[in-house]
Amino acid sequence: MVQYQVLDRTFSALSDPTRREILNRLAQRPASITELAEPFGMSLTGLKKHVQILEEARLVTTEKIGRTRQCRLGPEHLEGARDWIEVFRRHWEGRLDGLEAFFEQEKGNPR
Amino acid sequence: MVQYQVLDRTFSALSDPTRREILNRLAQRPASITELAEPFGMSLTGLKKHVQILEEARLVTTEKIGRTRQCRLGPEHLEGARDWIEVFRRHWEGRLDGLEAFFEQEKGNPR
Numbered sequence: 001m002v003q004y005q006v007l008d009r010t011f012s013a014l015s016d017p018t019r020r021e022i023l024n025r026l027a028q029r030p031a032s033i034t035e036l037a038e039p040f041g042m043s044l045t046g047l048k049k050h051v052q053i054l055e056e057a058r059l060v061t062t063e064k065i066g067r068t069r070q071c072r073l074g075p076e077h078l079e080g081a082r083d084w085i086e087v088f089r090r091h092w093e094g095r096l097d098g099l100e101a102f103f104e105q106e107k108g109n110p111r
Numbered sequence: 112m113v114q115y116q117v118l119d120r121t122f123s124a125l126s127d128p129t130r131r132e133i134l135n136r137l138a139q140r141p142a143s144i145t146e147l148a149e150p151f152g153m154s155l156t157g158l159k160k161h162v163q164i165l166e167e168a169r170l171v172t173t174e175k176i177g178r179t180r181q182c183r184l185g186p187e188h189l190e191g192a193r194d195w196i197e198v199f200r201r202h203w204e205g206r207l208d209g210l211e212a213f214f215e216q217e218k219g220n221p222r
Contacts, residue, residue, distance in 0.1 A: 004128040012126035017115040020195065027203040077203060082196045084131065085189050092138040092188060 006057075010081045013057035018042070019050050023059060023073070030072035033062075117169075121192045124168035129153070130161050134170060134184070141183040144173075 013019055022036055037047040051071055054060035058076035062069050124130055133147055148158040162182060165171035169187035173180050 007131070008126050008128060011122045014192075014195075015119050015123035015126060017119065020118070020199075023199060024202065027199060027206065073203065078196050078200060081125075082193070082200070084125075085193045085196070088131075088134060088138060089189060089193070091135065092184065095138065 006076070007080055007084055009057040010059070010076065010078065013053050013059055014078075014081070016050065016053075018047075019054055022047075022050060022054060022071075026060060026071060026073050030070055032068040032070055034068065036071060117187070118191055118195060120168040121170070121187065121189065124164050124170055125189075125192070127161065127164075129158075130165055133158075133161060133165060133182075137171060137182060137184050141181055143179040143181055145179065147182060 018040060021040070025031060025036060033044055033047055033051065036051070037044050040047065051060060051062060055062060055074070058074045059078070060071055061074040062071045064070075129151060132151075136142060136147060144155055144158060144162065147162070148155050151158065162171060162173060166173060166185070169185045170189070171182055172185040173182045175181075
């Protein structure tokens with residue numbers, strides 16, 4: 001159940017283009033809320049809400065330094081999300097491979 | 112922008128444990144709405160809503176066969192979501208590798 005909630009938050013955090021872009025920018029280097037808001041032409045309040053959702057998903061951590069809030073990537077680096085997708089794809093592709101092998105065998109042994 | 116919307120829908124569809132479980136079950140074999148609803152102890156109406164969200168994300172397709180609605184995996188197999196995560200991780204890990212190489216070099220050349 002705990003793992004479920006982590007994945008819920010991770011995928012939900014990734015479902016918005018602004019939040020995905022914030023992650024891409026922070027993968028380059030840490031940045032303040034003001035620096036992050038600038039290229040989006042977004043209000044600081046609007047951007048803070050996105051950062052908060054990323055924080056709840058542990059994808060971002062923030063720290064108050066002087067008068068600015070510095071953001072950097074958090075402890076969650078999408079391993080969980082990647083692993084879920086990979087397991088799903090392996091099941092699905094495994095099933096396709098099984099079907100392909102079946103048809104190949106059928107071709108080799110026409111009735 | 113189009114790719115953005117596809118990713119928004121994919122990640123949003125994956126942000127719910129019931130929907131992830133539906134995908135896992137359909138990766139095994141197609142199933143009717145009634146068959147899918149059973150293990151969740153969920154109303155057909157509740158389950159249909161989840162299936163509809165998966166359909167909008169093209170992760171599931173449905174077809175009316177006689178009196179039942181048959182569900183199977185759709186044309187979208189999470190390649191987009193997987194690729195986005197992989198590119199993000201490569202950026203992030205590339206940056207970490209760069210730092211590691213820098214520190215290794217520093218260790219080899221103490222001042």
